[in-house]
Amino acid sequence: MNRLTAASAGLFVLLVVFVTAGCGTERAVDDAAASASASYEAQRKAAERKHDRLFRDVAAICSDGVPPASPSTAAPEPTDPEARKYAENHAYKQAGPLKGAALCRGQAHAKRITAALEGVHSEPDLRSELTALGYPESSVEVYKTGGSLGFTFSVPEAGPCITGLLTSHVKVEAHGHYMEGGCMEPKGGH
Secondary structure, X not given: OHXXXXXXXXXXXXXXXXXXXXXXXXXXXXXXXXXXXXXXXXXXXXXXXXXXXXXXXXXXXXXXXOOOOOOOOOXXXXXXXXXXXXXXXXXXXXXXXXXXXXXXXXXXXXXXXXXXXXXXXXXXXXXXXXXXXOOOHHHOEEEEEOOEEEEEEEOOOOOOEEEEEEOOOEEEEEEOOEOOOOOOOOOOOO
16 A cells, blocks of 8 residues: 555656646746737837838828728628639638728828829839839839739848839839738739
8 A cells, every 4th residue: 555655656746747837837828928928019110110211201201100091992792602702712812901001101102102103104214213212122013014014022031021113103002911922912822
């Protein structure tokens, strides 16, 4: 009976160690997650400050963080089962939404780019104008679509995507990154 009591006591000690070790691990994981979140937030704020130094005109427009009013472009969810399946299969083509300060910055960048590109019709002129506005040439993707020049890039530091099309009137819009990453609408899918 002595051996049984000693074995039971040993098992009990192992059980206590195992249970308390798990609690400590959860706390360590929670602490690491909180630290990573704080680090991400600090990096985001530093990037926004750098953006505001690079694009003072946009920073002045968005200093209160409230975007100008714009109509909602969210489409209602289809009720037809086939249309719902089609929408689900093409969800990868949906850009992420912009909210708050990101929406304001995106709209302000789109407006300044639209004004600068009126009358521009060639790729060299497009690249030259965007570079003069402070958008690095290496980050701008230019392509042909339907006989017109198109372009897309992520705004340095703050990150909304800008996509434009040079037609008889310049069309420029701001949007979030696509589900699969990047600012260019994905071509593939399932």
